Amino acid sequence: MGAETPSNAASNAPGKGPNLDHPVFALVKGHFASKRFSATEFRGQSTLIVQPGDAHAVLGFLKNDPRCGFNFLADVVGVDYLGYPSKTIGRFAVVYVLRCFEREDLFFVKTFLDPSLPTDGIVEDPALYLDSVTDLWPGAEWMEREVYDMLGIRFRNHPDPRRILTWEAYPAHPLRKDYPVRGREEREQFRLVDRTDA
């Protein structure tokens, strides 16, 4: 994303680690002194990795602190890292894409979740839970519904926790990597209307 500037290209040169000089990192670390964080950066885009339980508090700080001022939640994305070539912190990730219009700043907050139950059904998994951020950004409502629908990650205190893209009786979360792309014959299960109807 975005044009690659010479300074950004230098920050990812071979042998050099990510360039963690985004000022928000220091602000978060100073405010949450007792909590554990990780951070990374790629081509000028900084990502803060938080524990699932801390996500709501950190996001609230990023929105409400005037030095951060991320007043726009651009996206909430779910990721399934099953079969990912390199090691990841957890199986699922939820990424919050934040924007600050005053500074024209873009920032990512990421949290990893590991399922505690088999992932082939729609059983409610207590490990796949996050606090909803609809109280901070009301626009998160449909994005969190999409994450729930596609990956089965549920959100506490969500005002309308229904599926959004697939139909109500759908027996799976289709963006999980262990779900076959052609489905499990859900697309064949439908009543037939023929000439004798109506």
Added chain:
Amino acid sequence: MGLEAALPVDGFVTTQLRRIINWGRRNSLWPMPFATACCGIELMATACSRYDLARFGSEAVRFSPRQADLMIVAGRVSVKMMPVLQRIYLQMSEPKWVISMGACASTGGVFDTYAVVQGVDQFIPVDVYVPGCPPRPEQLIEGVMAIQRIIDSTGIPPRMSGGKRVGLGLALSGRGHEVRPQPVTLGI
């Protein structure tokens, strides 16, 4: 449909009246566009001035199923959309015909995924399949003409009770084009 039911079977009046009724029906097909994808754009082009579906009497496109007698399913249909498609089909009054326009409506096309119906003919009756991705307007006009030929050959009284017809399930095959059974295995 009510008209045929009132008439005696195979009398002189019936056979001559059948010609007149069919002539009226074939030249005033009112399409109901169920356009969900890019085939809908070709469907619009077909109805516009350059290709001019009005030459075949089908220019009165109606978005209410109650006022239409030809449903053109143009584009992929997701499983979530299927109840809508079936309800619209059931709301159309007899006599009614269905064209499955393009690869997606007929077979699912390249969208071989969990959410896309692999051919609307699995769940509703289809009279004519128009191949193409998307079909050119000429092909769709050929499909409408195929419906007209079906109407020409429809008898009075209809084949089933209550004025309902049996689905014919014809596939268009243009010059040099063969419709192969689906799905086709890759022969590389």
